[in-house]
Amino acid sequence: MERDPEWLRWLAGVKSPEQTRIEALDVFKELGSEQPLGPAGYEAFAVTYAIQFKRPVLESLSQVLGGTEHSTLTSATQTLTSGEGNWWLAHLATAFEKNQPKLADWEPRHQQMLNTLRTRAIAARSSIWLIGIAGLAFVPLTLRSLKSGLKTRTRGYSSAWLPSLGLATFFAATLAWIGFSMTLDLGLANLNSIPPLLGLLLDSFARFLPALIAIGLLFKRPTHSIRVLGINQPIHPGPVLGLFSLLLILDQILNRLLGDLGTANPGGGLSISDQGISGLIFLFISACIVAPISEEILYRGVLFRSLGNRLGILPAAILSSLIFAVFHFYNLYGLCSVAIFGGTCALLYAGTGSLAAVIALHALYNASIKIPEWIVYHSPLS
Numbered sequence: 001m002e003r004d005p006e007w008l009r010w011l012a013g014v015k016s017p018e019q020t021r022i023e024a025l026d027v028f029k030e031l032g033s034e035q036p037l038g039p040a041g042y043e044a045f046a047v048t049y050a051i052q053f054k055r056p057v058l059e060s061l062s063q064v065l066g067g068t069e070h071s072t073l074t075s076a077t078q079t080l081t082s083g084e085g086n087w088w089l090a091h092l093a094t095a096f097e098k099n100q101p102k103l104a105d106w107e108p109r110h111q112q113m114l115n116t117l118r119t120r121a122i123a124a125r126s127s128i129w130l131i132g133i134a135g136l137a138f139v140p141l142t143l144r145s146l147k148s149g150l151k152t153r154t155r156g157y158s159s160a161w162l163p164s165l166g167l168a169t170f171f172a173a174t175l176a177w178i179g180f181s182m183t184l185d186l187g188l189a190n191l192n193s194i195p196p197l198l199g200l201l202l203d204s205f206a207r208f209l210p211a212l213i214a215i216g217l218l219f220k221r222p223t224h225s226i227r228v229l230g231i232n233q234p235i236h237p238g239p240v241l242g243l244f245s246l247l248l249i250l251d252q253i254l255n256r257l258l259g260d261l262g263t264a265n266p267g268g269g270l271s272i273s274d275q276g277i278s279g280l281i282f283l284f285i286s287a288c289i290v291a292p293i294s295e296e297i298l299y300r301g302v303l304f305r306s307l308g309n310r311l312g313i314l315p316a317a318i319l320s321s322l323i324f325a326v327f328h329f330y331n332l333y334g335l336c337s338v339a340i341f342g343g344t345c346a347l348l349y350a351g352t353g354s355l356a357a358v359i360a361l362h363a364l365y366n367a368s369i370k371i372p373e374w375i376v377y378h379s380p381l382s
Helices: 006-009 019-032 037-050 057-065 071-083 088-098 107-149 165-190 196-218 224-228 239-260 276-311 313-326 332-352 356-376
Strands: none
Touching: 006 088, 006 107, 006 332, 019 037, 037 057, 037 088, 057 239, 071 107, 088 313, 107 239, 107 332, 107 356, 165 196, 165 276, 239 332, 239 356, 276 332, 276 356, 313 332, 332 356
C-alpha cells in the first residue's frame, strides 16, 4: 500500500512504509543478537536496509551473505512463479534481472498476490470500523448504563466477599495457572509436534484453569456461580456495541500518543500456530471464546466484585484493570490499552449486572484484532 493515500493505509491499519522498515530493522537487530537469522532472514534484512538507505540491493546482499550466486535468482523466480514468495524475493529477483537474462514472467502472479493482500487488508479492517460506526448510535445508552453502574451495590452471596478473599483467590488461581503453563511448555518443548485437536484441548484447559480454581474455592456447587456472577443475565447488545465504539476511538488516541514508544515485538503478536484454516479455528476458540469466558470470571466476576464491596465501583474498576493489564505483559501502549479495556469491562459489569455482556464485549474486542490479523497474515493467497 505504499502508493495509497495515508488515510487508506490508516483505515487498513497499515503504518507508513518508512516507519515499517525502521521497526523491521530494529527487529532484525534484536533477533540477530540472540541467534543467526538464517538465509531468509539475512535476505530480508539486506533488502530492507537497501531500500531504507537507498543502497543497491545486490550490494547490500553481498555484504550480508558474502557474495551471491545465479542459483539465488533461479530459486527466487521459481518460488515467485509458483504463486508463493514474499516482498524481498521480488526485490531480489528484480535486481538480479537487471544484469542477467529473465528466467520467468513472475511479475503478473506476484502483483495479483499483492492486490489480493491489499484488498483483504482494507476489507478486514473496514468491517471493524463499520461495526464501530454502528455502535455510535448506542453511545448515549452506554453512558447512562455506566453512570448507573457507579451507584450500584452488590447483593446476595457475593456481597460478602472481602477484597482480601478476592485477591487471595485471584493469586492462588493465577499462580496455579503459571505453574501449569510452565510445566506444559517444558513438556511440549520435547515434542516435535502435537495433533491440532490435542493442542486446542491443552490450550483451552490451561486458559480455563484459573476460572475453575476460583469457582471451586468460592462455591460449594459450581452451578451456583452462573447465577451469582450473572453469567445467565441478558447480553445487552446496545451497551456492548456502544462501548466497543468508544474503545476503538480511545485506542486510536492512545496509539497516536504511545504507539511509537518502546521496542517492537519481534513476532508482531503473531503465532505460527494460527496458520491455515486449523489455525483460524484454534485462535477463534482460544482467543474469542475460551479466553473471554475464563478471564471475565476471574478478573471481573471475582476480583472486581470483591474489591468493589469495600472500595467502591470506580476504585475497584481502576485497581482490577491495572492488575489485568500487568498480567498481560505488553509494552507501554499495550499496558495502557489493556488497562482501559479492563476498566470499561468492569464498568459495564457494574452497569448491567451481566457477566455475559462483558464476555460478549471481550469476545468482540478480541475478534476485531485476531480475525483481521489472520486474514492478512495467515490466510492463503493462492
